[in-house]
Amino acid sequence: xxxxxxxxxxxxxxxxxxxxxxxxxxxxxxxxxxxxxxxxxxxxxxxxxxxxxxxxxxxxxxxxxxxxxxxxxxxxxxxxxxxxxxxxxxxxxxxxxxxxxxxxxxxxxxxxxxxxxxxxxxxxxxxxxxxxxxxxxxxxxxxxxxxxxxxxxxxxxxxxxxxxxxxxxxxxxxxxxxxxxxxxxxxxxxxxxxxxxxxxxxxxxxxxxxxxxxxxxxxxxxxxxxxxxxxxxxxxxxxxxxxxxxxxxxxxxxxxxxxxxxxxxxxxxxxxxxxxxxxxxxxxxxxxxxxxxxxxxxxxxxxxxx
Numbered sequence: 181x182x183x184x185x186x187x188x189x190x191x192x193x194x195x196x197x198x199x200x201x202x203x204x205x206x207x208x209x210x211x212x213x214x215x216x217x218x219x220x221x222x223x224x225x226x227x228x229x230x231x232x233x234x235x236x237x238x239x240x241x242x243x244x245x246x247x248x249x250x251x252x253x254x255x256x257x258x259x260x261x262x263x264x265x266x267x268x269x270x271x272x273x274x275x276x277x278x279x280x281x282x283x284x285x286x287x288x289x290x291x292x293x294x295x296x297x298x299x300x301x302x303x304x305x306x307x308x309x310x311x312x313x314x315x316x317x318x319x320x321x322x323x324x325x326x327x328x329x330x331x332x333x334x335x336x337x338x339x340x341x342x343x344x345x346x347x348x349x350x351x352x353x354x355x356x357x358x359x360x361x362x363x364x365x366x367x368x369x370x371x372x373x374x375x376x377x378x379x380x381x382x383x384x385x386x387x388x389x390x391x392x393x394x395x396x397x398x399x400x401x402x403x404x405x406x407x408x409x410x411x412x413x414x415x416x417x418x419x420x421x422x423x424x425x426x427x428x429x430x431x432x433x434x435x436x437x438x439x440x441x442x443x444x445x446x447x448x449x450x451x452x453x454x455x456x457x458x459x460x461x462x463x464x465x466x467x468x469x470x471x472x473x474x475x476x477x478x479x480x481x482x483x484x485x486x
Contacts, residue, residue, distance in 0.1 A: 245313030
């Protein structure tokens, strides 16, 4: 499993820079990251060079979407000289513009220090800190095109999922009973699953099929369904993510550990909670909602500070 830090880099060598006229712009090729297309733009603005980061949403998005990011732009030459600036940016559906610096560097200094063989080298480091309203790209299809590899259709909300009964049953006592047992659903070609979210179910199936679908945004929905359908494999994968990669606060992890009986996560949280401030943070709020064994362990740790 890999960490899900939403960070990436863009690299591009812009050519024929000296020929760029005032108000002219050069674009880098766009790259897809997190279901969003990203690219850099450099422009000639009178005596200066402007630098901007742009993004375009791929696929479906909600009516209101937002991306918060930290954007670091570096201009460098082949001899190792560098100029770097950093800023925070916010992209929204209401403004389709780029963000950066209108005066990143003077055109005179650019020509003197960075244009070599009529080329400048640019690098952008982008760390996405928050994304809302942007639908996650599907990592695996369960649509009608997969019909030849399935023997049942599961209907969730307004979506259908073409899957194999035995594969699903091998991962879940619930689906083993529902699809291979004596219920009427075992005899019909399309089975409706009620009161669940279709996006959560898509993510759950992706985990079952080996895709890296678990991240800070999807984990709660996946865990909820894995617990509901008695699925050990995705539950274990979620627990591993929470232990090794998640940046959720310890208190929130402990709440999840109690809700879904995740003993390894509980022990991991206790081992990582050692300072008085960490213990206070874990104990904050209503203590009656906490696992009594966790509460006892944390209170015992506080005694070591007296």
